[in-house]
Amino acid sequence: MTDVNTLGEFGLIERLTQPFQLRQRSSLKGVGDDAAVIDNGAHCTLVSTDMLVEGIHFDLAYTPLKHLGYKAIVVNLSDIYAMNAHPKQVLVSIAISSKYSVEALEELYAGIKAACDRYNVDLVGGDTTSSPRGMTISVTAIGEGKKERITYRNGAQPGDLICITGDLGAAYLGLQILEREKRIWQENPDVQPDLEGQAYLIGRQLKPEARRDMIEAFEKNNLIPTAMIDISDGLASEIFHLCKQSGTGALIEESGVPIHPEAQLMAIKFRLDPITCALSGGEDYELLFTIRPKDADKVRFLPDIYIAGEMLPPDAGIKLSTKGGKLHDLKAQGWRHF
């Protein structure tokens, strides 16, 4: 018998889904991108789904249910934006133990509604059931996109520029703060948590946003990225996905990776290297995408987009060029959840 830990998340998915083939003409893209793509003639329907499990993906000791509901929606919308498409509907299934009151669930749904309002998506279905223990939330997001604008992971070519939106590592550091305060509180319940001045980092962890603004900016500027993925598992893991599926190598410049000043400071407080937090932290829900060099001027003047490297031929490998001028092999993170 083979332990699931030995394969890692992506190895396990590959092994389990390898026997499946696509037969429906409308199935343009199956497993292996941010969302499935279904051809509807006039446009494409995109579908993405995520499961959040209490004790694995969230800890109710420091996660308000309203934030949890908001985040559960946003992380799915992020997958649709990562295809350069627009989310339109969501379905939400929850399994809950009887320890949750109706009022607690209303808090969760208030967060779901806030996200639906903010991103203009409709809740159109789901399932509600009980569970022997804890809470599991499964969200399916449905989007719409023009076939010629949909951006997959596999379209990058050597020479394409690597772009990153926003900043990376902050959500991970926000989580470290919350975990630290939880430990302190567990040791001494009289101590009030010290979250003063940490609103940015904690907000990035508890209430992330998806980059709808970027997809709209691409449209306005007549830009179609050659490949795109959302940064949910850390930059290193995502650049590996783009390179693997595009058949390229990549060079990332440490100096081009955007890190918020508060994340820089907090990383040092935790004795962590800020670039490691950006590369392996996860839960940023920013976009990583590649563009043709001729499109460089289109992104150079857009706010909140950073050019952080270049795609290379496959034999060049996947490298990080440090601020000190050294070249390191990048390593993809394993599956953090097993």
Next chain:
Amino acid sequence: MTDVNTLGEFGLIERLTQPFQLRQRSSLKGVGDDAAVIDNGAHCTLVSTDMLVEGIHFDLAYTPLKHLGYKAIVVNLSDIYAMNAHPKQVLVSIAISSKYSVEALEELYAGIKAACDRYNVDLVGGDTTSSPRGMTISVTAIGEGKKERITYRNGAQPGDLICITGDLGAAYLGLQILEREKRIWQENPDVQPDLEGQAYLIGRQLKPEARRDMIEAFEKNNLIPTAMIDISDGLASEIFHLCKQSGTGALIEESGVPIHPEAQLMAIKFRLDPITCALSGGEDYELLFTIRPKDADKVRFLPDIYIAGEMLPPDAGIKLSTKGGKLHDLKAQGWRHF
């Protein structure tokens, strides 16, 4: 604080989803039918999702993983057929504890693949994650249908005939057999389970099928039901849904409710009333639908469809006319899962 048990499944869903409105023009139908309906111009996309939780919806003591995978798909396809549409794609998310081996998951996925092959649907996505305990499976089915053929729960009128496919109660009795043998085995692990001659009832529980053949027969015979729902929670609960949403009453004839001879016999062995098993048993995955009286001849000559009553004006209530000639008020089942 309000205990979730006090509202029941449908009351809880109503309370949680009531604040949500549909804003997208493409959202034709949201919460409250077997599937959501999204308008795509040329045709509609249907989306349905279900969550199965270990210890609530399935017991691995007597459920082979391959059957579980098969059933998880079929119950979702059944929701798409219940809209008079065709499933085309599925997404499967699983959360599993580390007690499951890769080989166990391959068994589960072999069942998923068998169902995808049988019903000609593509696996196009999902999520794989860990869970602190047990297994949770969330399946989303995506279908396609012509707008003018899609059948909702709310289209029935007084005078419409009530039709049922297949037979009811068998899956519930199959479950009773499996639960009995599990108890006996727990008391004395040397006793071999006695499942001899029970293939039909146990098969209905462990490996249900969805009624694709009926949707195809409707098309061939140019029939569009006025309302339809799949029978997953027992006939009584489903007829309440149709009546509530259509604004009608109903009369069900006990003599018209199809019950398999083996289910009749087994019900008596368990000292249960066969009609109670049919009304409240659940997991039949048959179709309950209504037709205009003028279409009666179209269904009369179709195999495996039974006319079991008539929709009435709303003030007539929802009644069962027994074989003994008595009229009873029908009661809808509560939420069995809390």
